[in-house]
Amino acid sequence: MTSVTDHEPARPKKILFYRHSFAVRLTHWLNVLCLSFLLMSGLQIFNAHPDLYWGQYGADADHSFISIGAVSDGDTIKGITRVGSISIPTTGVLGASTVDGELTPRAFPSWTTIPSYQDLASGRRWHFFFAWFFVINGFVYLLYGLIAGHFRRDIVPTKDQLTPQHLAHEIGEHARLRFPKGEEARRYNSLQKLTYMAVIFILLPLMVLTGLTMSPGFNSIFPWLLDVFGGRQSARTIHFITASLLVAFVVVHLVMVLVSGVWNNLRSMITGYYGLTVDTDKEAAK
Amino acid sequence: MKFELTRRRFLIGSSVAATGLLTGCDALVENASVNDILQKAEALTMGSQRLLQAHEPLAREFTEADLSPTFKANGTQMPDSEDYARLMEGSFADWRLVVNGMVRTPLSLSLADLKAMPSRTQITRHDCVEGWSAIGKWTGVPLGLVLQKAGLAPGARYAVFYCADEYEKSLDGSGQYYESIDLVDAYHPQTILSYSMNGKDLEVAHGAPLRLRVERQLGYKHAKYLMRIELVDSFKGVWGGKGGFWEDRGYEWYAGI
Numbered sequence: 001m002t003s004v005t006d007h008e009p010a011r012p013k014k015i016l017f018y019r020h021s022f023a024v025r026l027t028h029w030l031n032v033l034c035l036s037f038l039l040m041s042g043l044q045i046f047n048a049h050p051d052l053y054w055g056q057y058g059a060d061a062d063h064s065f066i067s068i069g070a071v072s073d074g075d076t077i078k079g080i081t082r083v084g085s086i087s088i089p090t091t092g093v094l095g096a097s098t099v100d101g102e103l104t105p106r107a108f109p110s111w112t113t114i115p116s117y118q119d120l121a122s123g124r125r126w127h128f129f130f131a132w133f134f135v136i137n138g139f140v141y142l143l144y145g146l147i148a149g150h151f152r153r154d155i156v157p158t159k160d161q162l163t164p165q166h167l168a169h170e171i172g173e174h175a176r177l178r179f180p181k182g183e184e185a186r187r188y189n190s191l192q193k194l195t196y197m198a199v200i201f202i203l204l205p206l207m208v209l210t211g212l213t214m215s216p217g218f219n220s221i222f223p224w225l226l227d228v229f230g231g232r233q234s235a236r237t238i239h240f241i242t243a244s245l246l247v248a249f250v251v252v253h254l255v256m257v258l259v260s261g262v263w264n265n266l267r268s269m270i271t272g273y274y275g276l277t278v279d280t281d282k283e284a285a286k
Numbered sequence: 287m288k289f290e291l292t293r294r295r296f297l298i299g300s301s302v303a304a305t306g307l308l309t310g311c312d313a314l315v316e317n318a319s320v321n322d323i324l325q326k327a328e329a330l331t332m333g334s335q336r337l338l339q340a341h342e343p344l345a346r347e348f349t350e351a352d353l354s355p356t357f358k359a360n361g362t363q364m365p366d367s368e369d370y371a372r373l374m375e376g377s378f379a380d381w382r383l384v385v386n387g388m389v390r391t392p393l394s395l396s397l398a399d400l401k402a403m404p405s406r407t408q409i410t411r412h413d414c415v416e417g418w419s420a421i422g423k424w425t426g427v428p429l430g431l432v433l434q435k436a437g438l439a440p441g442a443r444y445a446v447f448y449c450a451d452e453y454e455k456s457l458d459g460s461g462q463y464y465e466s467i468d469l470v471d472a473y474h475p476q477t478i479l480s481y482s483m484n485g486k487d488l489e490v491a492h493g494a495p496l497r498l499r500v501e502r503q504l505g506y507k508h509a510k511y512l513m514r515i516e517l518v519d520s521f522k523g524v525w526g527g528k529g530g531f532w533e534d535r536g537y538e539w540y541a542g543i
Contacts, residue, residue, distance in 0.1 A: 040311075048498040049417035056348065059418035061356035115315040116308045120313045120415065122538030128543060142447050214415050217502045217542025219337040220343040232411065243375060 012277045017186065020276035024150065027141040028269060035136035035246065037126055040114040042243060044109075044123030050107030054238055056231035062252055065237060070096040070105035135208060154188060155197055159192035176273075179260045185276045192256075199249055203242055210239040289334070312439045332540035334398035336470065344476055345501035346512075349411045353484065354420040357412075361489035362463065365511055367464045372451045378495040387516035390437030397481060397495050403427045408477050414505040415537065421480070424499050426480030438469075442517040445522055447498055450511035453531055459486040465509040466521045466529040466539075467500055478500040479512065504541035 020028075051064035058064065065084065070077045079095025081088045092098070097109035100118075110116040113125055145151040160166060169192050173179070180189055188196070212218045213225045213235035229235040257265045268274035314320050320527040373381045378397050429445070444491040446466040456460030473478055478499050481488055488494045493510025500507050507530070521527065526534025533539045 035312060049414070051418075053418075056352055057354045057419045059354065059356070059358040059414075061358065061420050062354070087287050111308060115312045117312070119315070119536075121532075124322045124415070124538070125321070125327070125536075126315070128331060129324040132327050134332055153536045202437070214413075215335075215543040216345060216411070217331075220502045221335065221338040223343075223346050226346060231415065236417060282443065 001265060004072065012279060014275055014277050016273040016275050017188075018118070018272050019268045021144075021148070021150070021273045022272070023141070023144040025269055025272060027137055028143070030137045031134070031141075033136060035250075036128045036133060037114065037130040039243065039247065040112060041123045041126035041130065044113040044115070044118075045120060046240065047113060048120045052236060052237040053233040054230070055233055056226070066240070068094050068107040077105060079105075095162050104237035131208075131211065138208075142200075154198070155193055157190045157193045158187075162241070165204060166190065181280055182276065184203060185186075185274075199246070202256045203246055203249070206242045207239065207246070208244065210235040214239065220254075290365050298499065304385065321440070328538045328540055331538075335540075335542045339502075342474065345410055347520070348411065348421050349485035350409065350423070351422060352421050353450065354410065356413075357420045357422045357484070357492070358418065359489075360414060360505065361510065363491040364451050365449075365451035367450065367452065370511070371448075374494070381495050383496060383512060384514040385432060385436045386514065387518050388439040389433075390439060391435070392496055393432070393436050394518075398400075400427050400432075400479065400496070403431055406475070408476055408478070408499075408501070410476070410501045412505055412508065415532075415541065417438060417467050423484045424478065424480040425482035425485075426478035426496075426499065428475060429477045429479055429498070431476070433472060436517075438517060441519045442469070443519050444468050444517070446513055446516045446518055446521055446528070446529075447509040448514040448516065449509050450513050460525050460534075461523070461531075463509060463511070463531045464525065465498065465507055465531070466518075467498075467503075468522075471500050471503070474500075474502070502542055506530070506537065507541050 050068040051058070051060075052066040053062055054065050064082075067082045068079075068090070069082075069207060070079055072078075077091075077096045078089060079091040079093065079097065081090040083093045092104070093109055094105050095105070095107060097106050098104070099106060099110055106118070145155070151197070167190060170189055174189075174191055179185070191212055209225060212222070213229050215234055219232070221228060226232065227233070229238055264275050329470070343372075343496045365538050381397060382398065383393070385395070404427070405425055406428055407423065409421065409423045411419050411421050413419045433445070445465045445468075447464060449463040449465075451463050452459070452461045453463045468479070480499050481496050483489065483492055488497060493508075494510075496512040497510040498508050498512060518524075521529040529539045530536045530537075
């Protein structure tokens, strides 16, 4: 049927290459564990006082900036989420949700908190344990990233990735859910690198620093953190907003993992090996 | 047989899975050995904060302009006992602060005695474990001076504060509010026995006639309605044995975070 030529045409070949080192894989999964428990116990803690303020102080009589509460509505209740002066009805999820078959005032619903019922003391115990775990794991990762060249090699975008044309091209490709193939897939694309940098060097450190700024003991040690964040209650608000941004990152991250080859991505984060298709002649020319 | 994932099956399946996960998490929360492990973090937090506080830094002090317009009153707002009502009616003239336990000279101090001692005024932030904060101005006697007056016996390690209020009604009195701090916090310059708030006599809702201020820890450590301070080598024998009303109900003894 097909004619055989003297020269073998460039045939795409599937190869596996070692993408993620053991340190990256281990710290990644420990981070998944820590952030999951930190989020769920954090929402439990938030539920004890579901109002966020700006400044040094803030309590019931003070104006809150974000509030998740319940108001009575005839025989029943309504969940209301307020940001600034905008109020949104959120019955069923935020402000009022079902507990034991009954609509109950509750900022975040029971399926998002650990434990599922209201228990601030347990929420704090889990939060601080996993906060320590997260910080230690984070330090191991940062040290590894610096010493082993992981940041320089894999995370910081190269010059050619930062040209406006390249960035515009990547944004267009991402919008169509088309991802780099072949040799280009050996490295992270620039949007990916910039996002990871924002998470590693901005959002996660911000979580730790705003968290520490809420500690009265820590305030006496590093009082300047209160000035950096504009007060304990501002720090609490920034802690909440940053956590929300991290949740948004995780959602996008998971969608990207799904649409860009879920098994290949999972294998690479478990075994380290990422599969890609390369042209054999290019391979030979190397 | 081919299994079809219908919407109905999916919903049933995911709600079963979610319920399973939730009960799983709750079971972990209630597991004693899990709690033992998680509680190790408290020692790590206290150890690292104490290490970094070796130079005895102060909690931030604010100015009059920073005072909360309304300082939220929390916990007991009016102790429900005949003894307290009688003291209150007499403007606390008959009230005495007892200092005993492992001391050389047990004391019984009236409000006038305390007010005659050197005082300290500080505008500080009060942080509730729930998450809110309020700034108030407090005047009182440094606890260190009272302890100096009593003279500690060798081996004394903690000050236990007994309060007039029963925060949880109980038959055996185990709902009585109490707190404890160690000597590092007891001798900290900002740890005061406060009889005045925002320039006025301490109101009943805020712990009249005397409350503790221990500025580098959370609100529940700041015991109100003080009646007695006992110096002990261990608080294991007091009520639930964890060193405080909320500690007996699962909260950390070291509330610096």
